Amino acid sequence: xxxTFPYTITIKFPSDLTVIPPVRKFISEALQVSGFSTKFAxxxxxxxxxxxxxxxxxxxxxxxxxxxxxxxxxxxxxxxIAVKDxxxxxxxxxxxxxxxxxxxxxxxTKELEEDTGMGLxxxxxxxxxxxxxxxxxxxxxxxxxxxxxxx
Amino acid sequence: METQIQITCEEIPGKANAxxxxxTGDLDATNVDFTTEQIxxxxxxxxxRIIADFKQMRYVNSTGLGILLHFNKSAKEKGGCFKIxxxxxxxxxxxxxxxxxxxxxxxxxxxxxxASLE
Amino acid sequence: MKNDNxxxxxxxxxxxxEGAKAITVTFPPFLKLVPPVRQLASRFARLxxxxxxxxxxxxxxxxxxxxxxxxxxxxxxxxxxxxxMAVDRExxxxxxxxxxxxxxxxxxxxxxxxxxxxxxxxxxxRRGRGLALIRxxxxxxxxxxxxxxTSVHVTKLREG
Numbered sequence: 001x002x003x004t005f006p007y008t009i010t011i012k013f014p015s016d017l018t019v020i021p022p023v024r025k026f027i028s029e030a031l032q033v034s035g036f037s038t039k040f041a042x043x044x045x046x047x048x049x050x051x052x053x054x055x056x057x058x059x060x061x062x063x064x065x066x067x068x069x070x071x072x073x074x075x076x077x078x079x080x081i082a083v084k085d086x087x088x089x090x091x092x093x094x095x096x097x098x099x100x101x102x103x104x105x106x107x108x109t110k111e112l113e114e115d116t117g118m119g120l121x122x123x124x125x126x127x128x129x130x131x132x133x134x135x136x137x138x139x140x141x142x143x144x145x146x147x148x149x150x151x
Numbered sequence: 152m153e154t155q156i157q158i159t160c161e162e163i164p165g166k167a168n169a170x171x172x173x174x175t176g177d178l179d180a181t182n183v184d185f186t187t188e189q190i191x192x193x194x195x196x197x198x199x200r201i202i203a204d205f206k207q208m209r210y211v212n213s214t215g216l217g218i219l220l221h222f223n224k225s226a227k228e229k230g231g232c233f234k235i236x237x238x239x240x241x242x243x244x245x246x247x248x249x250x251x252x253x254x255x256x257x258x259x260x261x262x263x264x265x266a267s268l269e
Numbered sequence: 270m271k272n273d274n275x276x277x278x279x280x281x282x283x284x285x286x287e288g289a290k291a292i293t294v295t296f297p298p299f300l301k302l303v304p305p306v307r308q309l310a311s312r313f314a315r316l317x318x319x320x321x322x323x324x325x326x327x328x329x330x331x332x333x334x335x336x337x338x339x340x341x342x343x344x345x346x347x348x349x350x351x352x353x354m355a356v357d358r359e360x361x362x363x364x365x366x367x368x369x370x371x372x373x374x375x376x377x378x379x380x381x382x383x384x385x386x387x388x389x390x391x392x393x394x395r396r397g398r399g400l401a402l403i404r405x406x407x408x409x410x411x412x413x414x415x416x417x418x419t420s421v422h423v424t425k426l427r428e429g
Contacts, residue, residue: 002299002301003297003299003301003302004297004299004345006346007296007297007299007346008295008297009294009295009296009297009302010293010294010295011292011293011294011295011309012292012293013291013292013293014290014291014292016290018316019292021312022309022312022313022316023292023309025308025309025312026294026305026306026308026309029305029308030296030302030305033181033301033302033304033305034301177304179303179304179336180300180303181300181301181303181304210325210328212329212332212333212336212399213333213398213399213402214336214399216398217398241321241322241325241326244322245329245402248402248405248406249398249401249402249405
């Protein structure tokens with residue numbers, strides 16, 4: 001009955017913002033039954049929510065047949081989340097790349113002023129590493145590593 | 152960590168070897184062992200008349216239903232009872248569909264279940 | 270007979286996003302993961318406009334099918350269970366596939382064969398009611414068992 005680490009769960013769902021809450025709750029609950037604290041599960045839920053919202057809003061939104069894939073590799077002491085979707089324009093991908101890079105260069109209040117990018121800032125605050133990649137089929141992938149702090 | 156279920160037990164004034172046992176949460180395959188241990192610990196302590204209050208029980212699957220039937224049978228074999236009260240509509244429907252409603256001791260109201268204790 | 274004043278988590282997730290399509294969840298055969306999977310299915314059904322009652326029935330179906338996949342399929346972290354669920358205005362289609370454990374195939378076939386037996390509920394077995402329950406809750410159920418994999422496909426018509 002016990003879980004064995006590492007293990008992976010994946011969820012594929014339509015590019016529809018309303019589906020994100022059940023997806024993030026599922027991941028949160030999976031983490032909790034695997035022994036992670038509610039605090040860590042909640043933070044992961046925030047991360048998943050933000051990344052998926054970005055993926056849909058700036059990637060595949062408007063494409064009724066598109067889908068988002070969330071993959072979580074759950075280890076004893078960390079979680080690696082990969083969110084993939086297809087359809088982001090080159091401009092949006094570059095914008096995303098710049099937003100990931102920007103935290104080391106500029107004040108985060110820039111996002112507050114522009115009312116953009118807060119989700120990604122929260123992800124960066126809550127995680128250890130974040131990486132963006134786009135393959136030759138225009139599949140955009142954002143990988144986030146979040147490390148367990150409660151031991 | 153299994154699906155959360157809480158089981159609390161309270162005495163019934165004037166009724167020897169009887170308790171109200173309140174269940175909270177979901178009863179499924181992940182916590183049937185824990186639940187079985189709890190109920191059988193009550194049986195082992197001589198508490199053979201149990202009124203199971205399911206008011207806060209959201210969900211019961213077929214595995215959970217199986218142990219309820221087992222508790223019912225075991226209690227009767229010991230000369231006691233396992234009465235179920237305050238089932239929600241959804242859970243009751245599952246019990247009814249599978250044909251177990253007539254096999255279990257089910258009451259709508261706690262007062263009825265208490266009155267049925269000798 | 271029914272007490273309907275329970276607060277259920279799914280009620281707060283309810284929406285009216287008619288036109289919700291399909292989700293696919295893949296997970297290792299750990300029993301502890303089944304409750305989150307069934308809750309996801311319930312919430313997805315609610316998003317599709319299904320009533321709390323229908324969503325509960327769908328949750329029950331997913332729970333029973335996934336429990337069987339975990340109990341009777343290939344164990345271990347390398348093995349996978351896949352739950353696919355598609356909803357539209359008329360029905361929910363649920364498919365669960367998993368890798369077979371050759372040592373358990375015979376038991377599973379026997380369980381499938383027992384569905385519908387008259388005294389199925391009344392016996393003292395604590396297990397074995399799940400498939401019968403799925404059959405009663407759904408309009409169609411197909412089970413395909415081979416030495417390599419097992420797939421269960423269930424259709425549940427929308428009632429509310």
